[in-house]
Amino acid sequence: MKLLEGKNALITGASKGIGKSIAIKFAEQGANVGFTYLSSVEKGEALENELKEYGIKAKGFRSDASNYAASEQLINDFVKEFGSLDVLINNAGITKDGLLMRMSEEQYDDVINVNLKSVFNLTKAACRTLMKQKSGSIVNMSSVVGVRGNAGQANYAASKAGIIGFTKSVALELGSRNIRANVIAPGFIETEMTGILDPKVVEEWKNAIPLKRAGKSEEVADLAVFLGSDMSQYITGQVVEINGGMNT
Numbered sequence: 661m662k663l664l665e666g667k668n669a670l671i672t673g674a675s676k677g678i679g680k681s682i683a684i685k686f687a688e689q690g691a692n693v694g695f696t697y698l699s700s701v702e703k704g705e706a707l708e709n710e711l712k713e714y715g716i717k718a719k720g721f722r723s724d725a726s727n728y729a730a731s732e733q734l735i736n737d738f739v740k741e742f743g744s745l746d747v748l749i750n751n752a753g754i755t756k757d758g759l760l761m762r763m764s765e766e767q768y769d770d771v772i773n774v775n776l777k778s779v780f781n782l783t784k785a786a787c788r789t790l791m792k793q794k795s796g797s798i799v800n801m802s803s804v805v806g807v808r809g810n811a812g813q814a815n816y817a818a819s820k821a822g823i824i825g826f827t828k829s830v831a832l833e834l835g836s837r838n839i840r841a842n843v844i845a846p847g848f849i850e851t852e853m854t855g856i857l858d859p860k861v862v863e864e865w866k867n868a869i870p871l872k873r874a875g876k877s878e879e880v881a882d883l884a885v886f887l888g889s890d891m892s893q894y895i896t897g898q899v900v901e902i903n904g905g906m907n908t
């Protein structure tokens with residue numbers, strides 16, 4: 661049995677990394693997949709073709725998650741194309757690291773807008789559709805850094821902690837309409853985002869992980885499948901950490 665058969669899912673930031681793995685796992689599990697990207701146009705187009713090979717409906721949208729009007733347009737276009745919205749995965753994210761002493765206002769605002777404001781944009785825009793349907797699963801991508809902070813990432817940590825408060829509030833507001841909202845908080849996952857880190861820093865992270873290795877984007881995607889599917893239908897308002905035991 662496929663866990664997401666017939667569900668229509670929208671995943672932001674899926675041209676690469678964790679979002680791409682989620683899009684592929686969702687297609688494998690029978691979901692129809694809409695996804696977004698911003699700068700990686702070729703990768704986005706290639707993914708649309710790859711997803712169609714699973715025999716599901718797939719469509720990539722070039723859309724800036726940090727822009728409210730664009731997010732509203734995206735939800736309208738998605739619902740027109742797919743007919744309903746069953747799973748919304750707010751995954752798009754960036755880093756612009758630096759110690760607070762050296763962090764510019766722009767570095768702070770950019771990360772808050774792409775990582776946190778985007779979650780408001782998409783969730784708010786999707787709200788009416790989800791409430792009419794009286795069903796839906798929202799999954800928001802936070803981070804271990806949002807749970808415990810990290811030197812050099814005050815902007816990123818604030819955005820990821822904000823996602824947790826936002827999601828818990830949405831879960832309280834929309835639960836009576838059978839709409840669930842949960843957070844995934846990954847630890848250290850091998851993607852382009854972490855690929856830019858100094859190898860020494862990577863070694864330090866790995867040493868601090870009880871399972872002694874970085875996570876894979878596919879492992880985060882497995883969790884997204886569970887939270888998007890009816891296997892988790894009594895789970896809402898939760899932060900699920902996936903980090904090899906790092907934050908224990």
Ligand SMILES: NC(=O)c1ccc[n+]([C@@H]2O[C@H](COP(=O)([O-])OP(=O)(O)OC[C@H]3O[C@@H](n4cnc5c(N)ncnc54)[C@H](OP(=O)(O)O)[C@@H]3O)[C@@H](O)[C@H]2O)c1
Nearest residue numbers: 673674675677678697698699700725752753803849851853
């Ligand atoms: N990797 C980790 O260790 C880790 C750990 C904890 C949490 N996370 C979180 O997991 C999520 C995915 O991370 P990742 O490692 O897979 O990152 P990634 O490989 O850098 O991919 C980021 C994705 O976000 C998209 N994106 C960026 N800005 C966007 C915008 N304004 N509008 C729409 N899409 C946008 C990118 O699309 P384009 O390339 O087209 O711009 C790309 O598809 C992020 O929220 C990240 O904070 C990652």
